[in-house]
Amino acid sequence: MSYRDLEVWKRSLNLSVSIYRNLSSLTDFGFKSQITRSSLSVPSNIAEGYGRESNKEFIRFLYIAKGSCSELETQIMIGQKIEFIHPKLADKWLKEAEELSAMLGGLIQTRKTFT
Numbered sequence: 001m002s003y004r005d006l007e008v009w010k011r012s013l014n015l016s017v018s019i020y021r022n023l024s025s026l027t028d029f030g031f032k033s034q035i036t037r038s039s040l041s042v043p044s045n046i047a048e049g050y051g052r053e054s055n056k057e058f059i060r061f062l063y064i065a066k067g068s069c070s071e072l073e074t075q076i077m078i079g080q081k082i083e084f085i086h087p088k089l090a091d092k093w094l095k096e097a098e099e100l101s102a103m104l105g106g107l108i109q110t111r112k113t114f115t
Contacts, residue, residue: 002050003046003047003050003051004047006046006050006107007103008046008100008103008104008107009043009046009047011096011099011100011103012039012042012043012046012065012069012100013043015039015042015093015096015097015100016036016039016040016042016043018093019035019036019039019093020036020039022085022089023035023036023084023085026084028084031075031078031079031082031084034075035072035075035076035079038068038071038072038075039068039072041064041065041068041071042065042068042069042072042100043065045061045062045064045065045068046061046062046065046104048061049061049062049064049065055111055114055115056115058111059108059111059112059115062104062107062108062111063108065104066101066104066105066108069097069098069100069101069104070101072093072097073094073097073098073101076090076093076094076097077090077094
């Protein structure tokens with residue numbers, strides 16, 4: 001098994017790609033950089049933690065990914081309020097980020113049983 005087999009990694013990767021594609025023409029580079037970095041952080045930390053080959057380290061990086069989901073949710077809400085992100089797209093991304101956070105929470109609890 002690989003981190004690439006994890007549904008939470010696949011979905012977080014797709015969310016990051018969607019954010020990049022949909023905000024590609026945004027000229028506010030500060031906001032664009034921040035939201036894309038937090039979206040990148042989710043699948044990246046899942047992969048890095050898995051690659052550490054230690055359950056304890058994997059759990060630690062899953063917590064970091066979960067924190068990045070919360071950061072991303074906040075940035076999506078701000079982006080909607082300042083009209084950088086269309087409300088329907090923001091709702092879609094928020095729902096996905098919330099589901100990813102729940103999935104990460106479940107994976108953390110499962111991995112804790114291995115210690």
